[in-house]
Every structure is written in structure tokens, then in C-alpha cells.
Amino acid sequence: MHISFTKEEREFQQEARRFFAEKFPEDIKRKQDSGAVLSKEDYVRWQKIMYAKGWAAINWPTEYGGTGWTPIQMYIFSNEIARANAPDMLPFGVKMVAPIIYTFGSEEQKARFLPDILESNVWWCQGYSEPGSGSDLASLKMRADRDGDSYILNGTKTWTTLAHMADWIFCLVRTSTDVARRQEGISFVLVDMQTPGVTVRPIITIEGEREVNEVHFEDVRIPVNNLVGEEGKGWTYGKVLLQHERTNIAGVARSQNSLKRLKEKAAQTIHGGPALADDQNFARKIAAVEIDLKALEYTQLRTLAAVAVGKAPGPESSILKICGSEIQQELDALFMEAAGYFALPYVPDQYVIDFPEDERIGHGGETNTSLRYFNNRKASIYGGSNEIQKNIIAKHVLGL
Numbered sequence: 445m446h447i448s449f450t451k452e453e454r455e456f457q458q459e460a461r462r463f464f465a466e467k468f469p470e471d472i473k474r475k476q477d478s479g480a481v482l483s484k485e486d487y488v489r490w491q492k493i494m495y496a497k498g499w500a501a502i503n504w505p506t507e508y509g510g511t512g513w514t515p516i517q518m519y520i521f522s523n524e525i526a527r528a529n530a531p532d533m534l535p536f537g538v539k540m541v542a543p544i545i546y547t548f549g550s551e552e553q554k555a556r557f558l559p560d561i562l563e564s565n566v567w568w569c570q571g572y573s574e575p576g577s578g579s580d581l582a583s584l585k586m587r588a589d590r591d592g593d594s595y596i597l598n599g600t601k602t603w604t605t606l607a608h609m610a611d612w613i614f615c616l617v618r619t620s621t622d623v624a625r626r627q628e629g630i631s632f633v634l635v636d637m638q639t640p641g642v643t644v645r646p647i648i649t650i651e652g653e654r655e656v657n658e659v660h661f662e663d664v665r666i667p668v669n670n671l672v673g674e675e676g677k678g679w680t681y682g683k684v685l686l687q688h689e690r691t692n693i694a695g696v697a698r699s700q701n702s703l704k705r706l707k708e709k710a711a712q713t714i715h716g717g718p719a720l721a722d723d724q725n726f727a728r729k730i731a732a733v734e735i736d737l738k739a740l741e742y743t744q745l746r747t748l749a750a751v752a753v754g755k756a757p758g759p760e761s762s763i764l765k766i767c768g769s770e771i772q773q774e775l776d777a778l779f780m781e782a783a784g785y786f787a788l789p790y791v792p793d794q795y796v797i798d799f800p801e802d803e804r805i806g807h808g809g810e811t812n813t814s815l816r817y818f819n820n821r822k823a824s825i826y827g828g829s830n831e832i833q834k835n836i837i838a839k840h841v842l843g844l
């Protein structure tokens with residue numbers, strides 16, 4: 445492995461650092477730093493600022509409006525955006541469906557969909573999982589039956605992140621059951637969420653937020669032109685996409701940023717008392733997670749070195765997904781420990797004695813800690829659960 449930054453790369457790092465310091469809106473930063481949930485308007489505003497800079501699609505080729513950056517530049521950018529604690533572009537459009545469209549889609553699809561994804565005018569969601577078809581995705585049952593120049597869709601997608609805010613959904617659907625392997629006969633289609641017969645129902649997650657949904661399709665008619673690539677080849681396209689999703693989930697730079705904030709929090713003292721950082725047991729836990737994070741960083745750099753010489757990310761991305769999500773969850777747990785009972789959600793009506801923020805003893809503003817802790821239980825499930833990633837490593841990396 446050989447990774448060291450050139451002069452140009454170091455200059456680029458400075459440019460990115462300046463950009464985030466100057467252009468990331470202060471009000472969104474405050475929300476983000478406190479762990480609050482950002483609104484759609486927040487995301488769109490920030491994404492349009494990145495678009496204006498030409499940095500909306502760091503992974504796209506320049507011919508479609510991407511940056512055309514090298515893997516090293518993308519790595520530097522990811523580190524800097526995490527360092528500023530600014531949100532990434534939402535993945536569903538720019539990182540997930542767009543690469544499938546520009547790689548396998550028709551010229552008409554590229555012209556129609558890519559500019560609006562780039563400019564954050566149109567939001568997408570991902571329709572893969574179904575009730576009963578999550579880990580065993582090839583068992584999916586949602587049908588797309590050909591009727592002249594249309595497909596008629598029937599079935600249900602579940603756990604669909606942000607479907608209630610999305611304008612379009614990309615789905616894996618079954619176009620044929622007359623196949624030798626279940627992975628055949630699956631196709632990749634694009635559906636306007638406003639099409640008659642599409643219904644979105646909320647799933648409220650453990651922390652009380654609406655992030656995921658069930659999406660029902662009842663006799664939904666879409667034009668055959670909304671098929672991406674060849675009919676029956678959706679599984680191949682979908683797999684390419686999942687490998688990218690897993691590499692993204694590693695979140696090394698974000699975890700490094702969290703670790704820094706955790707250390708700052710643990711070093712605080714309350715009313716002259718001892719700092720948590722001086723507690724040897726807590727210090728040992730921080731050291732353990734820091735060592736794991738360093739190891740993950742080097743694993744990611746090894747993957748990056750391979751990508752830099754032209755190799756596509758392979759099943760090794762499963763290792764990044766497992767370790768990355770475990771570290772994120774360990775950091776969440778340590779934040780909970782550092783915040784103590786102040787991490788409990790503050791719901792004024794439910795307190796017998798209501799005491800205002802400035803009269804409380806100890807740290808304030810910790811209530812998002814527990815929300816983030818509970819919300820992030822998802823990290824070891826989505827993008828393919830960690831158990832499934834272990835199966836992939838056993839089979840494709842270790843050859844067992």
C-alpha cells in the first residue's frame with residue numbers, strides 16, 4: 445500500500461477545508477452539532493450550495509456533471525466534510541440510482557434524471573426490501589407484469605428510508621418467475637411516487653421519529669421506458685450498488701470526528717468535580733475504540749490504494765461495513781455513558797417536576813444523545829445486516 449498526498453492534493457485539502465468553514469450555513473451546523481434531525485429544506489439548501497461549487501457528485505464522471513476526482517481526492521473530501529460535521533449528499537439519488545442510470549440506462553434516462561439529481565430538485569428512495577425479503581433479497585415478490593408499453597406493478601416495499609419525502613423510487617421487481625435461479629427474472633425500474641396506486645405508510649422507529657416507511661403498489665402503471673438496462677438483469681445492477689453502499693457505511697471520518705467530540709465531552713468538569721476522562725475505566729474504553737478505529741482507517745486506506753490503481757471495491761467492503769457500524773455504535777454507547785441521565789429525551793409534560801435548562805445541574809443539551817443512540821441501532825442492519833456480511837466474508841474473502 446502506498447498513500448501519501450502530493451502537493452496538489454494537500455492544496456485541495458486546504459481548499460475543501462476553507463469551503464466547509466465558509467459555506468456550511470451556521471444554523472444547519474448548530475442543528476447538526478447538537479445531533480438534531482435535519483429537515484428536507486436544510487438538506488436541499490446545503491446540497492444546492494455544494495452543487496453551486498460543482499461538488500454535488502463527487503463520484504460521477506465529469507461528462508454527467510461530476511467532479512471526476514481521483515479516489516484520493518474523494519477520500520480527502522470525505523475527511524474534510526466529516527471534520528466540518530457537514531452532512532453528506534443524501535445517498536439515494538447521487539450515490540445509488542445515478543451510477544446505475546449513467547452506467548446501464550438509456551440516453552433518454554440520463555438526460556431526464558441526472559440533472560435533477562445533481563441539483564437536488566428531485567429526491568429518490570430505494571425500494572429493495574420487502575416484508576419477508578430482506579437478507580434473502582432474491583426471494584422478492586413484487587411483480588412487474590408487461591402490458592403493451594407499460595408494466596403493472598403490484599407488491600410492497602418496506603423499510604424505505606425517506607419515502608415520505610421522495611419524488612421517485614427505484615425498485616427491484618420480478619418480471620419473470622420462469623427462471624432457473626431466483627436471481628434471474630429481477631428487473632430494475634424507476635417509479636414516480638405520484639403515480640396512482642402508490643401509497644406510503646410510516647414506520648415509527650424506536651426513538652420516535654419517522655425515517656422509514658412501507659410503500660404499497662396496487663396496479664401501478666409505469667411506462668416500459670422506466671426500465672433501466674435489460675429486463676431480468678436487475679440483480680446484477682443491484683449488487684453493484686450494494687457494494688458502494690457498504691463502503692460508504694464504514695464512515696471512518698465521521699467516527700473520527702465523533703471520537704474527538706467524545707474526548708472533549710469527557711474532559712469537561714461539572715462544578716469543579718472530576719472529569720470523566722480521568723476515570724481509568726472510561727479512558728480504557730476510549731482507547732479501545734480509538735485502536736479499532738485506527739485499524740479500520742488503515743483497512744479503508746488499503747481498499748483505497750487498490751481502487752486508486754483501478755480495482756473496483758469487492759466483497760472486502762463487507763469488512764468495512766461490519767467494523768464501521770460496530771465502532772459507530774460503540775461511540776454512541778460511550779456518548780450515552782458520558783451524558784448520564786441528561787441523555788434521556790426531555791419531554792416536559794412527562795416530568796413531575798419540570799426544571800428549566802439553566803437550572804439543571806450538569807451538562808445541558810444532551811437529549812439528542814439517546815435519540816442518536818437508538819436510531820443508530822440500524823447501522824448493523826441496513827445495507828445488509830452484519831451477520832450477512834460475515835457470510836460474504838467467509839465465502840468470498842476467506843473462500844470457506
Ligand SMILES: Cc1cc2nc3c(=O)[nH]c(=O)nc-3n(C[C@H](O)[C@H](O)[C@H](O)COP(=O)(O)OP(=O)(O)OC[C@H]3O[C@@H](n4cnc5c(N)ncnc54)[C@H](O)[C@@H]3O)c2cc1C
Pocket residue numbers: 569570571572573576577578579580602603604605606656822825826827828829830831832835
Ligand atoms: C433504518 C433502516 C433503514 C432501511 N432503509 C432501507 C431502504 O431505504 N431501502 C431498502 O430497500 N431497505 C432498507 N432497509 C432494509 C434493510 O436492508 C433490511 O432490514 C436488511 O437487509 C435485513 O433484512 P430484514 O430486516 O428483513 O431482516 P431478516 O433478513 O429477516 O433478518 C433477521 C435476522 O436474521 C439474521 N439472518 C438472516 N439471514 C441470515 C443468514 N443467512 N445467516 C445468518 N444470519 C441471518 C439477520 O442478520 C438478522 O439479524 C432498512 C433497514 C433499516 C433498519
